Amino acid sequence: MKLLVTGGAGFIGSAFIREAIPLGHKILNLDSLTYASCLSNLIPVDNHKNYSFKKIDIKDRKSVNKLVELFCPDAIIHLAAETHVDRSIDSPIDFIETNILGTYNLLEAAYSFWVKKKRPSNFRFLHVSTDEVFGSLGKDGFFTEDSKYSPRSPYSASKASSDHLVRAWGDTYDLPILVTNCSNNYGPYQFPEKLIPLVIMNAINNKDIPIYGDGKNIRDWLHVTDHVKALILVLELGEIGSTYNIGGNNELENIQIIKKLCNILDQKIPREDPYSNQIKFVSDRPGHDMRYAIDFSKISNDLGWQPKINIDKGLEETVLWYLNNNEWLENLKSRDGIGKRLGNNS
Template identity: 60%
Template sequence: MKILVTGGAGFIGSAVVRRAIRDGHQVVNLDALTYAACLENVAEVANDPNYNFLKADIRDRPALDQALADHAPDVIMHLAAESHVDRSIDGPGAFVETNVTGTYNLLEAARVYWDRQGRPDSFRFHHISTDEVYGSLGPIGQFTEETPYDPRSPYSASKAASDHLVRAWGETYGLPVVLTNCSNNYGPYHFPEKLIPVIILNALAGKPLPIYGDGSNVRDWLFVEDHAEALLLVAQKGELGRSYNIGGENECSNLQLVQMLCGILDRLRPGAEPYADLITFVTDRPGHDARYAIDPTRIRDELGWRPSVSVEEGLERTVRWYLDNESWWQALQNREGVGERLGTKA
């Protein structure tokens, strides 16, 4: 396939780019290179003849039209998004502009391109979204593809809106779309504003390890390389008009997660005191969802996919990567918001 990946210099997008190139696909990486993007994430494939990088913003419709005309992809995998809940609390406008208006621009550009190509059956528009659109779960139950949407943050609301736009373009215009909603990703190249990289880097610096509330919020953790594999499978074999929930089958509370990270660091990079001594409970963020959990039955039964990396193995691989790649994260320390508590202006 020739795949146009939006947001391919970000965390999940770069994992998709690296995996797609390894699998022999041609890739056009379209990225605006905002604060969370880093071309080092795709350095290992930058010189591959099947890889092209294009700096462009999904909010720029003419740039999208030109990219599609120039590169003629078979598949669009749309990962470009503002994705940090705390940032969405402080500045929701950027999330509406990128996640809603940007997705609209890309859908319209894709529709015009598809029409001009003669509406080939092989074309697909794959929209990548989040389980946060479903809202918050109690102590039992899981999200399925039929769970009603109930977003609780500006971030999840903007992603829910983009999901609805994609479905509408499929129903109204016949655009061949497929959607996926994933649980919390983690792994190498994770920008140091999310929980796991923040905990690792704060621990190494001897700083407090901040946990919102009492740490009881539960997430389903999905190793990013497992996710990339699943996304490429859906892009090729998913049923048009259908959505697939992609989960890690690895639920744990934020406190349990941080304690596991501390244990791994105690073993791999022991300090004077146990890292768990640095755990600090901080004021919860507004509207913090209690629990997410995904039922991955559909993707398992229809496409034969399930995660291969347990949370214990994935966390160890992630910690080792950060220990071995200090130059990558050191270069990001001066970017906006890194190392700061966000989401408190409300």
């Protein structure tokens, strides 16, 4: 397939492209290269004849329209977004403009292209979203595809808005859309403002490892490779108009995952003081959701997908990747906000 991937210089988008190129897909990566992007994530594929890149902002409707018409995609996989909850608290405007207006621009471009091509039935618009749109769970229960939307941060509210827009273009204009909502991803090439790479980077640089509140917030961790395999399946086999929840079946409190990372570092680069001595509890993020957990039985029953990567093995490999790719981390160090927890301004 000819796939237009937005946000392909980010963490999940680049993993998607690295997975899809060897499968024979032809990919155009559209990315505006924000602070969170890293084109070197694509070094494994960027010389491939089936890969190309265009620096375009999805806020720029004209350029998006032009690119879609020129490339003639069989599908659009929409991952471009502002993604860091902490930053959305400090400065929501970029989230509104990129995640809501940018998605609208892309839907308009996709729709006018699809109509011009006489509505090909095999065209797909796959929108990649988050479980955070469903809000916070109590001790029990799981998010299903029918869970009520209840976003609580500017980030999750902007993603919820984009999900609604995508579904509206499906229901109102018959655009062949698909939506996925996944849990927290981890793995190599993740920008070091997100929990796991931030912990690893601060630990090895002898800095505080900040943790919000009492550290008991629970996330369901999904390896990025499992996630992108699910996205490819949804693209190939998903039922038009459907939503699929994607989870890792790995619920862990933040403090548990940080301690696991510290234990791995104690084994890999031992020193006198255990790394966990660097853990520092900091005041909680406003509106911090307590628990996310995904029921992924629909994608499992309908499309035969299951997460395959064991969390302990996945974390160990992830730590090793960051240790072996220190240059990648060093190159990002000068970027604003790295190594800090933000969103503490109220």
